Amino acid sequence: MQKLEELIAALEKTEGPDRELDTQIWLLTTEGATRATRHIESSTNAWPPYDIDETRNANGAFVNPDKVTGSIDAAVALVERVLPGWVWGISALGDVLLYERDDSPAAYRTKIKLDHPVPAIALCLATLRSKLSQEKNNAE
Numbered sequence: 001m002q003k004l005e006e007l008i009a010a011l012e013k014t015e016g017p018d019r020e021l022d023t024q025i026w027l028l029t030t031e032g033a034t035r036a037t038r039h040i041e042s043s044t045n046a047w048p049p050y051d052i053d054e055t056r057n058a059n060g061a062f063v064n065p066d067k068v069t070g071s072i073d074a075a076v077a078l079v080e081r082v083l084p085g086w087v088w089g090i091s092a093l094g095d096v097l098l099y100e101r102d103d104s105p106a107a108y109r110t111k112i113k114l115d116h117p118v119p120a121i122a123l124c125l126a127t128l129r130s131k132l133s134q135e136k137n138n139a140e
Contacts, residue, residue: 004028004132011125016118017070023055025124026065029082029131032058068124075123082127090119098126 007024014021027033034056041049057063066074079088079098088098116122 004128004135008125008128008132011069011121011128012116014069014121017067017120019067021069022067023053023065025068025078025128026063027055028128029078030057033063069118069121072120072123075120075127078124079127082131086130088123088126098123098130100130 007021007028010024011021023035027035036054038052038054039049040052055063055065066077068074068078076088079086083098083100085101086098087101091097116125
């Protein structure tokens, strides 16, 4: 839970899309995902040193995480993957809302409103806060 709380805090501070945050969100919301970084140096100095980011899914395949902080489509896919059955919307005032559906089609149990100037980041924040809330409830 602490990593999730730290990720939420970082998202609240970011001003725009961030590929590192995209990767961190993917790692914390994808079971079996791993990440390693290898530093490569040329033994003959033929090229400058560089790092290789090896982000992998549960099957060990390399992945390029979705750009959830910069794409509303990717942020919606994150909601659908992390919070199945939840619905989202943007109010007339521009607020991003995330709802947990109850058994009846017209009823909702949880409504989360978060403001951020970037709608995709606002939706990511709402999703991660909802996930954190679920984890805290399950721990009790």
